Amino acid sequence: xxxxFRGSVITPSDAGYDEARSVFNGLxxxxxxxxxxxxxxxxxxxxxxxxxEAELTISVYGGGHGxxxxxVVDGGVCVDLRAIDHVVVDPAxxxxxxGGGASWGSVDAATQEHGLAVTGGRVSTxxxxxLSLGSGSGWLERAFGFTCxxxxxxxxxxxxxxxxxxxxxxxxxLFWAIRGGGGNFGVVTEFTFDLHPLGPMMLGGMLLYPxxxxxxxxxxxxDFILGAPREVGGGVALITAPPEEFVPEAARGMPAVGVxxxxxxxxxxxxxxxxxxTSFGPPAANLVQPMPYVxxxxxxxxxxxxxxxxxxxxxxxxxxPDEAIDAFVDNVQPPVSPLTQMIVIPGGGAxxxxxxxxxxxxxxxxxFNMHYLSMWPPDPTQxxxxxxxxxxxxxxxxPWTTGQVYLNFIGDEGVxxxxxxxxxxxxxxxxxxxxxxxxxNVFRHNQNIPPAD
Ligand SMILES: Cc1cc2nc3c(=O)[nH]c(=O)nc-3n(C[C@H](O)[C@H](O)[C@H](O)COP(=O)(O)OP(=O)(O)OC[C@H]3O[C@@H](n4cnc5c(N)ncnc54)[C@H](O)[C@@H]3O)c2cc1C
Numbered sequence: 302x303x304x305x306f307r308g309s310v311i312t313p314s315d316a317g318y319d320e321a322r323s324v325f326n327g328l329x330x331x332x333x334x335x336x337x338x339x340x341x342x343x344x345x346x347x348x349x350x351x352x353x354e355a356e357l358t359i360s361v362y363g364g365g366h367g368x369x370x371x372x373v374v375d376g377g378v379c380v381d382l383r384a385i386d387h388v389v390v391d392p393a394x395x396x397x398x399x400g401g402g403a404s405w406g407s408v409d410a411a412t413q414e415h416g417l418a419v420t421g422g423r424v425s426t427x428x429x430x431x432l433s434l435g436s437g438s439g440w441l442e443r444a445f446g447f448t449c450x451x452x453x454x455x456x457x458x459x460x461x462x463x464x465x466x467x468x469x470x471x472x473x474x475l476f477w478a479i480r481g482g483g484g485n486f487g488v489v490t491e492f493t494f495d496l497h498p499l500g501p502m503m504l505g506g507m508l509l510y511p512x513x514x515x516x517x518x519x520x521x522x523x524d525f526i527l528g529a530p531r532e533v534g535g536g537v538a539l540i541t542a543p544p545e546e547f548v549p550e551a552a553r554g555m556p557a558v559g560v561x562x563x564x565x566x567x568x569x570x571x572x573x574x575x576x577x578x579t580s581f582g583p584p585a586a587n588l589v590q591p592m593p594y595v596x597x598x599x600x601x602x603x604x605x606x607x608x609x610x611x612x613x614x615x616x617x618x619x620x621x622p623d624e625a626i627d628a629f630v631d632n633v634q635p636p637v638s639p640l641t642q643m644i645v646i647p648g649g650g651a652x653x654x655x656x657x658x659x660x661x662x663x664x665x666x667x668x669f670n671m672h673y674l675s676m677w678p679p680d681p682t683q684x685x686x687x688x689x690x691x692x693x694x695x696x697x698x699x700p701w702t703t704g705q706v707y708l709n710f711i712g713d714e715g716v717x718x719x720x721x722x723x724x725x726x727x728x729x730x731x732x733x734x735x736x737x738x739x740x741x742n743v744f745r746h747n748q749n750i751p752p753a754d
Contacts, residue, residue, distance in 0.1 A: 306347045308384060311336040321381070322373050324362075325426075327608040327679045329370030333360065333379040340384050342490040346462035349488070352378035353460075353743060360746040361484050364404050364428015367747075368613045369713045371484075372431075374746045382430060385490055390415055395496045396453060401489045403429045409598045417496035418594055419451045420444075424605045425598050433492055435709035435748075436481040436662035438670065440534040440597060441499070443650030444565035449480035449662055450655060451495045457487040460743040464490075478734040481662025481723075483708065485731070485750045486738050504564035504571035505597035506589035509548065510582060512556025515539060515630045516623075518581065519645070522560055523621050525577045527668065531650030533575060534563040539630065541639035543604065547586050556634050562589050563597055605676075609640060612675045612688045614695045615710035616702040617667035621645070625701045632697040637690045638677035646670040661731055663724065664705050671698060672710040708748050719748050729753070 311321045312335050321336045334357060337348035352359045358377035365372045373379050382402030388411040389398045395417060399408055406425030412418050420441040422432045437448020445451060454468035457475065465487075467476040478486050510518050522537050542548045542557035560578060564571025568591040572579070579589055618625070633643045648668045657663035664670075675691040677683045706714075708722045720728045728750070735742075736752040745751075 308338045308340045324365040326611040331373035336379040338381045345458040350462045363430025366427045399492045418499040419494045440563040446651040453493045456491040459487045460739040480660035484747045500594035504568040508560040508584040509586040510558040526647045532566040535561040536646040539633045539643040614673045618669040628697045640676040642674045644672040
């Protein structure tokens with residue numbers, strides 16, 4: 302190991318090893334040979350060089366929320382970024398510098414101190430690193446675009462342990478690739494994001510309906526969202542009603558539909574705009590109200606605890622006609638696990654302000670993004686039935702898919718699916734850029750884009 306390394310090294314004999322190697326998905330049990338907790342870019346460079354010298358596989362740990370568990374690697378070196386978690390906001394230029402191991406909770410808190418925000422993950426513990434490099438979908442995407450649309454520059458440690466800046470001016474090919482291409486091209490130790498005025502108060506929350514209303518609720522929501530202004534965000538999730546006080550007693554533990562509503566503008570105007578949703582039903586519970594943006598960003602924290610078993614898939618849809626809604630509901634209900642969330646996320650608005658050629662991430666015209674999120678308590682006897690159910694739902698919706706997929710929402714489904722996230726043209730360009738920056742595929746423990754031949 303390099304003498305220059307200033308962070309800490311955690312090995313299997315250390316007390317904190319099991320905690321340090323744990324990730325969000327409790328199905329993952331990877332045991333790295335060492336976890337290199339880096340404090341800056343120079344540490345990351347040293348950790349990469351040391352691992353390469355020892356011929357050990359490298360993994361990169363941002364926030365540990367990748368459902369494949371790629372943050373940790375059996376017998377290899379985990380380049381752990383969690384101590385590089387600074388968030389420095391410059392209100393004058395409306396930008397934020399964010400450490401590669403920060404989580405969205407700290408970005409939201411720091412930016413909201415200035416009434417600013419950038420599209421971030423829907424669960425505040427999610428890492429900025431993996432989410433942004435995979436492009437970054439969040440409640441604000443119809444208003445401000447995906448997270449990567451607000452990326453101005455990044456400090457990147459390359460496979461050759463060089464520290465470079467990627468931006469429109471500096472290494473534009475690398476900058477193109479990291480906006481959607483994942484962790485394939487280097488380790489990002491600092492992101493600089495453009496920020497947008499928002500909040501602190503906004504309209505947000507959920508309408509909850511009994512499961513038997515799912516088809517009608519989805520049809521009403523679909524018809525509304527296809528013509529809604531870009532300020533409206535949210536989605537619809539087929540879930541199980543939680544045992545919470547706000548849920549009528551008879552509905553608790555039963556199949557339910559959650560319509561999540563966000564409005565990135567004046568809350569009063571928002572309430573008028575979303576009236577076709579809030580007046581539908583009526584819902585069993587209406588929790589839509591003015592609330593701080595940081596609270597909107599934590600709405601889904603409680604239903605997404607660390608350590609549960611997770612199996613995910615997804616697809617972009619070309620349309621969501623009545624037959625597709627029927628297929629969706631009929632295959633989801635009844636759910637196998639009460640923790641499972643089958644989610645429809647709307648496209649449109651600022652997402653389609655950019656073109657597919659602008660950066661690695663494309664898929665900008667799909668009207669809906671499906672996220673099949675199966676989650677269950679850590680009981681191995683339940684693994685296969687939940688995995689099978691997820692695949693069954695995904696298969697039922699195949700007739701309406703674009704053929705492309707949002708990589709942040711899927712598990713390990715092979716290189717063909719990685720290619721299908723980009724389409725053959727952008728995938729070929731990504732492979733060329735990979736060859737230029739990482740010809741030996743040092744960063745391969747991820748949704749891998751192999752170097753061009
Ligand atoms: C509860 C939950 C909610 C989620 N919500 C959303 C959502 O709303 N929108 C969305 O788009 N996605 C969402 N995701 C998916 C999420 O974006 C991906 O799982 C993402 O990879 C998580 O990033 P991470 O840094 O936490 O993960 P990690 O597991 O640490 O990283 C995953 C991979 O990303 C790469 N990586 C991470 N950080 C860096 C870095 N700084 N430099 C280089 N490579 C890096 C590495 O290849 C790593 O293996 C969610 C996931 C969970 C578990």
